[in-house]
Amino acid sequence: MLCFAMLLIAVGCGDAGRDSNAGAPPPLKVEQASDPNVFQVDHPAQFPLVAAVEHFEAAQLKTTGTVTPDISKNVPVISVATGRVVEVAARLGDTVKKGQLLLRVQSADVSNAFSDYQKAVADEALTRSQMERAQLLYDKGAISLNDLQVAKDTDTKAKIDVKAAADKLRVLGSTNLEQPSGIVEIRAPVSGVITDQQVTTSAGVAGLGSPNPFTISDLSSVWILCDVYENDLSNVHLGESAEVRLNAYPDKAFSGVISNVGSILDPNIRTAKVRIEVHNPGLMHPGMFVTATFHSQKKEKRAAVPATAVLHLHDRDWVYVPTKDKKFRRIEVRGGEMLPGNMQEILSGLVAGDQVVSNALEFQNAVEQ
Secondary structure (H helix, E strand, C coil): CHHHHHHHHHHHHHHHHHHHHCCCCCCCCCCCCCCCCEEECCCHHHCCEEECEEEEEEEEEEEEEEEEECHHHEEEECCCCCEEEEEECCCCCCEECCCCEEEEEECHHHHHHHHHHHHHHHHHHHHHHHHHHHHHHHHCCCCCHHHHHHHHHHHHHHHHHHHHHHHHHHHHCCCCCCCCCCEEEEECCCCEEEEEECCCCCCEECHHHCCCCEEEECCCEEEEEEEEEHHHHHHCCCCCEEEEEECCCCCCEEEEEEEEECCCCCCCCCEEEEEEEEECCCCCCCCCEEEEEEEEEEEEEEEEEEHHHCEEECCEEEEEEECCCCEEEEEEEEEEEEECCCEEEEEECCCCCCEEECCHHHHHHHHHC
8 A cells, every 4th residue: 555655646746747847948959050251172172272472562652632833833923013904815724935925904004104204314314414514614613513513413313213214114014115005015924834814804903912913833843732641641751752643644653752741730631731742744734633652661571472362252352261171261351462473462361371272263163153
């Protein structure tokens, strides 16, 4: 009886345990996801490998800029005479020669200056005759030496007035002192290109106090002004060379010299102006956009691989490196400039000696099939 009772208790406990586990969830089964950048091949020997080689290259900094005239070679064209423009003989952007007519101005200043000149000439003629008479009288003892000296001094001052009046006419632009015209011709003081124009026909000219009618620039050499970020200024030094390429002519490279590094930063974008002086063969026009490359004197060690080993995919550069168990891993690199011998510079992602698949495109096509 005692054994039978113990058997009943054991059976009841077993049933209660089964009832308590009946509502529990099944255990989770975790599966490891495959790496999309890892590829396994059956015959890895069919994909030849090459080792990245060492490549020494000076650090480069590329930035954009614009062509501007050399301020030291900008010559303003001024008009001392005030008046009204009656003819404009040159336009913005024209190439002019020294002495070439630029515009004509109708001015009353010339008439007034000619009147003063004629009065001065008449006064000088009178004082000259008075001096000659005084000299004759002094020789005869009719006047004193003091009177003769006063007559000579008056004649000398009259000659000075004539010269001053003539110079004023010339400054106003009148070259004919006998019959000056009311039309003043403004001519180019130097040869160059007109880079600024502030007058039109029938416009008024207010003389020296007004904006200059024209500005002529010598564009045989120009400035390239670039914006260089604060963190990159350590790569820019005075006197070093820089390579300049025009956006309009990207296949032509021009060499320039860094002549100034701005000491004031733009507080908004944290950049400084860097000025490059470049000889202009005639292709550079003010306002053109350029790309400037600064070359550091210190060379850095980088890797280089055949260009075929780099796969350009989704705007990125990739290479395939071998791993164990017949597997290859695709890793991202940052490609640099193309090098001689169909080699490509690798800025980051590889070091010299790393093994990569020599033809990345061929490998990619094989694993996709």
